[in-house]
Amino acid sequence: MMNTFIMEQDTLLKELNNIFIKVFEDDSIKLNENTTIADIEAWDSLNHIQMITAVEKHYKIRFNLNELLNFRNVGDLCRSIQAK
Amino acid sequence: MLFTSIIYFLFLAGSVLVYYLIPAKYRNLFLIVISIWFYLYVKVSYIFIILFVILINYWLGILIGRTDSKQRKKAFFYLSLLANSSVLIFFKYWNFLILNLFELFGWLHLDNSASAPFLDIALPLGLSYYIFQTIGYITDIKRGSIQAETNFYRFTLFTIYFPKLLVGPIERANHFLPQLKRKISFDKENIIEGARRIAWGLFKKLVVADRIAIYHSKVISTSDHQSGGTILLACVLYTFQVYADFSGYTDIALGTARMFGFHLMENFKRPLLAKNVSEFWRRWHISLSSWVNDYIFNPIALKYRYWGEWGLFYALFVSFVVIGIWHGAAWTYVFFGISQAIALIYETATRRARKKISKRINSHIYNSVSILLTFLFVTFSLIIFQSKTIGEAFELIHKMFINRGHFYLYPSIGLFMITGCLIMMIYDLQEEFKIWSFSLFSNKSWLVQQVAYALLLIYILIAGVFDGGQFIYFAF
Amino acid sequence: MSWINKIKQKHLPSLLFKTLVFLFILFLLDFVIGTFLANLYSKQKPGDIYRITYSMDSMKQDILIFGSSTANHHYIPEIFKKRMNLSCYNTGKDNQIILYNYAILKGVLQRYSPKIAILDFNRDEFEMEHGSYDRLSALIPYYKSHPEIRKIIELRSPYEKFKRFSHIYPYNSLIFTMIMGAIESHKERKEIKEQNGYIPLTDTCYADLIADSSYGTTNFDSVKINVFESFIKDCQKSNVKLYIVISPLLIHCLHEDPSINKATEIAKKYNISVYNFTNSPLFVNKFLFAGNGTHLNDSGARYFTNLIIDSIMKDEGLINHKEILVNKQNISKK
Numbered sequence: 001m002m003n004t005f006i007m008e009q010d011t012l013l014k015e016l017n018n019i020f021i022k023v024f025e026d027d028s029i030k031l032n033e034n035t036t037i038a039d040i041e042a043w044d045s046l047n048h049i050q051m052i053t054a055v056e057k058h059y060k061i062r063f064n065l066n067e068l069l070n071f072r073n074v075g076d077l078c079r080s081i082q083a084k
Numbered sequence: 085m086l087f088t089s090i091i092y093f094l095f096l097a098g099s100v101l102v103y104y105l106i107p108a109k110y111r112n113l114f115l116i117v118i119s120i121w122f123y124l125y126v127k128v129s130y131i132f133i134i135l136f137v138i139l140i141n142y143w144l145g146i147l148i149g150r151t152d153s154k155q156r157k158k159a160f161f162y163l164s165l166l167a168n169s170s171v172l173i174f175f176k177y178w179n180f181l182i183l184n185l186f187e188l189f190g191w192l193h194l195d196n197s198a199s200a201p202f203l204d205i206a207l208p209l210g211l212s213y214y215i216f217q218t219i220g221y222i223t224d225i226k227r228g229s230i231q232a233e234t235n236f237y238r239f240t241l242f243t244i245y246f247p248k249l250l251v252g253p254i255e256r257a258n259h260f261l262p263q264l265k266r267k268i269s270f271d272k273e274n275i276i277e278g279a280r281r282i283a284w285g286l287f288k289k290l291v292v293a294d295r296i297a298i299y300h301s302k303v304i305s306t307s308d309h310q311s312g313g314t315i316l317l318a319c320v321l322y323t324f325q326v327y328a329d330f331s332g333y334t335d336i337a338l339g340t341a342r343m344f345g346f347h348l349m350e351n352f353k354r355p356l357l358a359k360n361v362s363e364f365w366r367r368w369h370i371s372l373s374s375w376v377n378d379y380i381f382n383p384i385a386l387k388y389r390y391w392g393e394w395g396l397f398y399a400l401f402v403s404f405v406v407i408g409i410w411h412g413a414a415w416t417y418v419f420f421g422i423s424q425a426i427a428l429i430y431e432t433a434t435r436r437a438r439k440k441i442s443k444r445i446n447s448h449i450y451n452s453v454s455i456l457l458t459f460l461f462v463t464f465s466l467i468i469f470q471s472k473t474i475g476e477a478f479e480l481i482h483k484m485f486i487n488r489g490h491f492y493l494y495p496s497i498g499l500f501m502i503t504g505c506l507i508m509m510i511y512d513l514q515e516e517f518k519i520w521s522f523s524l525f526s527n528k529s530w531l532v533q534q535v536a537y538a539l540l541l542i543y544i545l546i547a548g549v550f551d552g553g554q555f556i557y558f559a560f
Numbered sequence: 561m562s563w564i565n566k567i568k569q570k571h572l573p574s575l576l577f578k579t580l581v582f583l584f585i586l587f588l589l590d591f592v593i594g595t596f597l598a599n600l601y602s603k604q605k606p607g608d609i610y611r612i613t614y615s616m617d618s619m620k621q622d623i624l625i626f627g628s629s630t631a632n633h634h635y636i637p638e639i640f641k642k643r644m645n646l647s648c649y650n651t652g653k654d655n656q657i658i659l660y661n662y663a664i665l666k667g668v669l670q671r672y673s674p675k676i677a678i679l680d681f682n683r684d685e686f687e688m689e690h691g692s693y694d695r696l697s698a699l700i701p702y703y704k705s706h707p708e709i710r711k712i713i714e715l716r717s718p719y720e721k722f723k724r725f726s727h728i729y730p731y732n733s734l735i736f737t738m739i740m741g742a743i744e745s746h747k748e749r750k751e752i753k754e755q756n757g758y759i760p761l762t763d764t765c766y767a768d769l770i771a772d773s774s775y776g777t778t779n780f781d782s783v784k785i786n787v788f789e790s791f792i793k794d795c796q797k798s799n800v801k802l803y804i805v806i807s808p809l810l811i812h813c814l815h816e817d818p819s820i821n822k823a824t825e826i827a828k829k830y831n832i833s834v835y836n837f838t839n840s841p842l843f844v845n846k847f848l849f850a851g852n853g854t855h856l857n858d859s860g861a862r863y864f865t866n867l868i869i870d871s872i873m874k875d876e877g878l879i880n881h882k883e884i885l886v887n888k889q890n891i892s893k894k
Contacts, residue, residue, distance in 0.1 A: 025439070045377050046362065046432055049385045049396060068386045069227050090719050272575040496736040530578065538585040542593060545728040546735055550697075 012078050019058060023051045033075035059084070085125050087250065087336040088289055095122075100343050104270045111268055112241050115344065119246040123209060130208040133171060134244055140167045141218045142239045148225050149232035161226045165219065172215045178203055180413030210249035212410055216375055218243060221257045223379055230257045238264050247340040251333045253349040253371035260348070268345035280525075281339030283540055288332030290548030292504035296325040298549065299497055304470075307480060311489035315480065322470060323463045324505050327356055330369070354512040359454035360438075361427040361461060372410065376403050396432055401425045411469070416477065420468045427461060500547055507543075594727020597738070601701055601731060604741040608653075609734070611757055615651045616667040616702050623648040624668065625757070626661040627680025630807040633855045635678065636865045637756035643869050646675060650757030657685050657692050658784055662791045663699050663709040670708055673798040678868070679791065680805050683838075686788070686819040688781040693717075701730040715783065760858040761851025769811045769845050769853070776817040788823060792830050803872060806836040808843035808864060810850050835871050842867070 017031045024042035037043050043051070055077070056062055061084040071077055085092050099118050103111055123131050144164040148157050173181070179202050186200045221242075224230045233239040242261055248254075303310050303318035310318075331352040341348045349371050358364035365373045381403040388395030401422070408421020431438070442450045464481070471477035514520060524536040604610045623646050625635040631652025640648035651664050661679060668674065693716045703713055703724050714720045723729050731738070795802040804827050806820055820836065827834045842863075843849060849860030856864060 044362070044366075045381060045385075046396060048382075049389050052386065053389050065383065065386060066227060069382060070229055090722075275575060276578070495740060499736040500733070531581075534578070534582045534585055538582060538589055541586060542589050542728065545590070545726055545732060546593075546597075548732065550732060 008082065009078065012081065013074070015058070016055070016074065016077070019054050020051065023047060023054050031074050033073065033078070035074040036072065055081070085122060087333055088286060096340060096343070100275070103344060108267050108269065112237060112264060115245060116237060116241050119241070119244045119249070122246040123244065123249065126209050127206075133175070133208045133211070134214060137168065137171060137214065137218060138240050138243050140164065141222060141243075142233070142236055145222055145225050145232040145239075146234060148222070157226055161222060164222045168215050168219050168222075172211060175205055175207055175211055177409075177413045178205070210252075213248065213252045213254050214243050216372070216410070217254045217256075220254070220375055220379060224257050230261075233257070233261055245341070245346075247337040248348060251330065251337060252369075253334065253337075253351045254375050255349060255371070256375075260346075263346050271345065274342055274345050278339045278341075278343030280537060281342060282336050283339075283537055283544075285332045285335030285337075285339060286548070287540055287544055288328040288335065288508060290544055290550065292501075292508050293325050293329035293332060294549035295497070295500050295504055295547070296321045296328070299493075299501060300325060303492065304480070307483055307487075309489065310483075310487060311491055312484045312487045314489075314492045315484045315487065317493065319463055319467055319480075319484070321501060321505075323356070323459065323466055324508070326466060326469075327352075328504075328508060354516050356459060356462075356509070357455055357512060357516050358458050359451055360431055360458055361424065362431055364458055364462060365424070365428075372407060376407055380406055393433065397429045400428045400432070404428065414472075416468055416471055416474055419474050419477075420465060423465050423468060504547065590727050594729075594731070597728060597731040597735065598701075600738045600742055601734070604738060607741050609738065609741060611651070612653070612698060612702075615649070615664050615757075616706060619649045619651075619668070620647075620672055621649040621756075622646040622675040623678070624674045624676070625650040625652055625678050625680065626664065627652040627678075627807075628656055628682055629654040630682060630855060631678075631680035632757070632759055633761050633851060634680070634807050634861045634864050635868070636758050636760075636861055638758075639862065639865045640869065643866075644873070648756060652680065652757070653698070655692075655695055656698070657682065658788050658791065659692055659696055659712060659715065660699065662787045662794075663696070663712045665791060665794060666708045666712070667702070667706050669794060669798050669800075670706070673800055676801045676803070676872070677795055678803045678805055680807055681820065681823050682807075683809075683813075683817040684776050684819050686780045686784050686822060687777050688779045692784075697732070700724075700732075703730060712787070758861075760861065761855055762858055763851060764848060764857055764859075765850045765852045766847060767850075767853055769847060769850070771812040771814055772809070773814045775815050776819060778818045780819070780822065785822065785826070789826055792827065792832055796830065802832050803868075803875075804832055804834045805868060806834070806838055808837035808840050808856070808860075809854065810843060810846065810856070810860075811853075812844050813838055833871075833875055835868065837864075837867075 013031055013033075017029060020029050020031060020040075020043070021027055024040065024047055026040070026042040029040060029042070037045070037048065052063065052068065059081055061081065063080060067080050071080070085095065095118075103114060106114060120131060123134065141164055144160050144167075148160045148164075151157055151160070182200050182202055189195065221230075225232050233242065238261065241264055242255070242257070300318045300322050303314055307315055334351045338348050338350075351370050353367040353370065355364055355368035358367050381399050384402055385396055385399035388398060391398070404425035405418060405421040407424065408417045408419070411417045411420070467480055468474065468477045471480060511525075514523070525533060527533050527536070601609065602613070604613070621637075623637075623640050623644070625631050625637070625648070629652065632650060632654060633652075635648075635650050635652070637648035637650055640646060651661075653660065658679075658681075665677070696713055696716050699709060699713055700720075700723075703710060703720075710721075792802060804823065817838070820838070824834050824836070837843065843856070843860070846860070849856050849863065851857030851860065
């Protein structure tokens with residue numbers, strides 16, 4: 001069970017990485033658990049919204065407002081996705 | 085107490101001395117005492133307002149944290165929001181609202197002959213700053229991002245700490261509260277870095293801002309007789325003046341806090357070198373723009389994210405109108421906010437197109453032109469900001485284009501202003517682009533550094549305006 | 561540099577040591593640069609700064625004119641010399657009022673007693689406002705050398721006495737003016753034809769001369785009133801014959817000025833003659849005399865100076881009524 005979980009985390013990060021690259025139009029993005037908005041130049045509060053909607057579309061999920069406002073880094077985002 | 089007054093420095097020196105002499109556990113209490121004293125020095129009655137705000141929010145913050153019921157959390161949250169907004173609106177916007185309400189009555193042909201209940205209230209010191217800080221604190225508790233502060237003294241200090249009373253920054257609970265929990269011990273780095281920061285602040289305020297202010301106010305008050313070129317120069321210089329004034333004062337605030345061992349938020353990051361207006365607002369008055377981003381823009385934009393770009397535009401519009409009116413109760417500030425919103429909406433809508441253009445042109449040229457255009461936009465926005473009415477602002481721009489006459493600039497004042505701006509901008513350019521490998525103020529040899537800072541103080545003695553300039557951001 | 565490190569390690573704590581070094585460097589730079597600036601200040605060619613130095617240190621004329629820009633542009637020393645056979649110097653300075661004038665008087669009385677002093681007084685001169693105190697900064701370079709004016713300079717702020725510990729501070733905001741003033745070839749110098757302190761306005765201004773309907777303020781600064789009284793008393797003590805003059809304005813003033821009334825009242829108490837040219841029909845709306853909206857040009861100043869001399873000479877019994885009329889006719893012919 002643990003192994004599948006970790007694999008999910010890895011694939012999740014890879015998939016998110018692709019989404020990020022597409023939305024932010026930056027090929028150099030390399031995500032990890034602790035990446036925040038400050039770490040990526042192309043990521044700002046404006047295209048953050050686009051990124052969220054792109055993620056929601058990809059996984060066919062909906063975040064609620066409280067979750068969204070409490071995301072501090074990519075790790076939080078991952079956990080929220082996994083919980084759905 | 086002005087940050088550039090001699091009495092302030094006597095106060096600071098005395099406070100720092102006592103602060104490090106008393107046992108560490110009494111230091112926060114000492115800071116509360118001197119902060120209250122600082123507040124009383126300006127006006128005694130204001131202390132009651134801030135104490136009221138502190139008491140209500142301390143109590144409600146804990147209640148929100150303690151209860152598990154979502155309903156109750158919301159209730160307490162809205163109660164706190166009501167209390168905070170009422171205080172802010174009452175002291176800041178009452179007359180403006182009454183004036184416009186009565187004008188509205190007039191338009192609707194309703195009876196507005198009754199005498200309007202205007203109030204002659206002055207704005208309590210730092211109101212806009214600490215109310216916003218407190219609203220942020222309560223919102224963070226409601227969202228579950230932080231725990232309510234249960235230590236009353238710590239919460240009091242968090243709100244009333246004097247360096248951030250005059251011009252902010254608007255602090256955040258997760259940034260400043262943890263620092264208040266730490267035990268502060270004497271570290272000479274803090275004293276030295278704090279003093280250096282204050283020196284730069286004094287330079288920007290006394291040598292750059294106050295000097296330009298003399299010229300600018302002269303030109304604007306006689307604008308009917310000034311040539312278009314003179315008016316344009318005065319407006320361009322005004323941009324440097326506001327930057328130097330506000331960031332200089334902020335430097336003194338941050339330097340002061342540093343001397344006591346605290347790191348307050350950076351409020352400026354070389355904003356005049358921004359390549360577009362979005363970037364400008366990430367570099368100018370950062371504590372305000374990030375506050376608006378976290379508590380207004382983000383919630384709205386996320387809520388309306390299914391509207392696509394229109395959701396963003398709406399969020400931007402509201403955010404910048406808030407930023408506008410935060411500055412004051414006047415239509416000029418609303419208009420200022422709207423103009424920023426329009427610029428940002430434009431930039432968001434044309435993002436792709438502009439990126440394409442940037443790839444085609446040499447990056448140095450593209451960046452230089454971007455910086456210049458952004459600077460021009462900021463300059464024109466500040467014309468609205470500095471005018472008493474929107475009409476006045478447009479008249480001034482009109483005069484800029486049609487007035488003929490002699491160019492008015494005495495060589496002496498011109499040299500003072502240009503030298504001051506050059507020193508300030510060269511420092512910023514070096515910090516931003518790292519053009520030279522040699523550095524004066526961060527030189528490896530501390531002796532060179534000492535001489536550099538001594539020369540800075542010397543230049544302040546030579547070129548500073550000591551007759552007391554007016555600080556713009558006080559009236560917030 | 562190793563000996564510095566050795567001291568650091570052995571004797572003083574690092575912060576204290578660094579602070580002392582810093583202060584030493586600061587005082588050294590302050591002294592060196594301050595001395596250079598003092599030197600530069602004293603070498604100023606004729607101009608604004610030179611005139612103050614001359615007034616404080618050198619002038620020995622029999623008739624002295626005190627006042628602001630109206631004094632500076634309205635009184636011609638040459639004419640005083642010609643008609644009264646007494647040397648004359650005009651110490652009037654733009655934007656400076658009774659506070660400054662009194663300081664100059666004190667500086668002068670230390671050295672000699674002029675025969676006559678004419679104090680030009682302006683509307684609202686007793687107004688409570690801060691700017692005139694700030695402008696006393698023009699006298700700070702003389703703080704050290706002229707103890708008699710220190711009390712006046714200290715009116716600026718309670719910290720003035722401490723600011724003088726810096727050698728540079730007296731020359732604050734002057735450096736570029738001084739550098740230009742020391743350069744002989746500076747254009748403006750040649751354009752200012754200065755005649756014993758008097759600066760003529762040579763243009764004629766054809767702007768509309770609209771009547772002044774303001775009431776003037778009664779919010780008086782008692783310090784300025786006291787200084788005014790001291791000015792009178794010091795003149796009397798040193799046997800200087802004082803005349804107080806209110807210069808003509810080219811516009812009609814609808815209301816009396818409270819400051820002028822107050823000054824006249826005080827002057828009467830000490831038996832000082834006051835010549836008030838407000839609303840004088842000889843000047844109101846005479847646009848040929850207008851240098852700008854508020855000052856006479858050279859022609860106006862010539863006419864006015866002669867009138868003043870007439871009044872003074874009449875007062876002194878030096879001239880009879882007929883001669884005054886003849887002079888007036890001669891002047892208006894020019």
